[in-house]
Amino acid sequence: AQSVTQLGSHVSVSEGALVLLRCNYSSSVPPYLFWYVQYPNQGLQLLLKYTTGATLVKGINGFEAEFKKSETSFHLTKPSAHMSDAAEYFCAVSEGNTGKLIFGQGTTLQVKP
Amino acid sequence: GAVVSQHPSRVICKSGTSVKIECRSLDFQATTMFWYRQFPKQSLMLMATSNEGSKATYEQGVEKDKFLINHASLTLSTLTVTSAHPEDSSFYICSARGFRRDVSGNTIYFGEGSWLTVV
Numbered sequence: 196a197q198s199v200t201q202l203g204s205h206v207s208v209s210e211g212a213l214v215l216l217r218c219n220y221s222s223s224v225p226p227y228l229f230w231y232v233q234y235p236n237q238g239l240q241l242l243l244k245y246t247t248g249a250t251l252v253k254g255i256n257g258f259e260a261e262f263k264k265s266e267t268s269f270h271l272t273k274p275s276a277h278m279s280d281a282a283e284y285f286c287a288v289s290e291g292n293t294g295k296l297i298f299g300q301g302t303t304l305q306v307k308p
Numbered sequence: 309g310a311v312v313s314q315h316p317s318r319v320i321c322k323s324g325t326s327v328k329i330e331c332r333s334l335d336f337q338a339t340t341m342f343w344y345r346q347f348p349k350q351s352l353m354l355m356a357t358s359n360e361g362s363k364a365t366y367e368q369g370v371e372k373d374k375f376l377i378n379h380a381s382l383t384l385s386t387l388t389v390t391s392a393h394p395e396d397s398s399f400y401i402c403s404a405r406g407f408r409r410d411v412s413g414n415t416i417y418f419g420e421g422s423w424l425t426v427v
Contacts, residue, residue: 231418236423237421238314238401238418238419238421239352239401239418241416241418285351285352294340294342294357294405294416295342295354295357296352296354296403296416297354298344298351298352298353300350
């Protein structure tokens, strides 16, 4: 079975500061990994995904994540936070390309002026 | 623009009635669609997987007779909440998996979600 753990349900950073949202996964097969962002009362928007190949994945809005198999991690980073980054972030894993996603608990990112 | 459309975006129904939520892929054929449920301030929980022309596969703990899923075509899946109760109130989100023109790979797209309130 697969699972995802997001460390920290709430992260607060100052505008311009580094954003680091942590995600660890468990999977018995090579995983596909995803980060999604959700704004209040809206659906999910894909930030980035890792399938195979290069372990450093660049996404939209300046976000990137690095797949580290030895650490079973897929942490999301952004060098400089913007006020518009304040939202809920979800890490997810799937068994290959099945499309069936298992989500982490979510991390609320607060950006302070 | 949106590639997966959900309708309605918000619905209020009386306890004991049934309500249908539609999930449409707008410019691609979705071989598989997924239905998730999200309670306020919580994560998304996969309810079921539906493949066009076959019965849906439900996750453990999801009542298939209460949450009826129909995937009648490659662009439409419906979720019907039967005999709804207040505890069924939630945000329901669908996703669709398929190939879009000019997009490489088999990609997953999420709908905007549907708020169900049962009173």
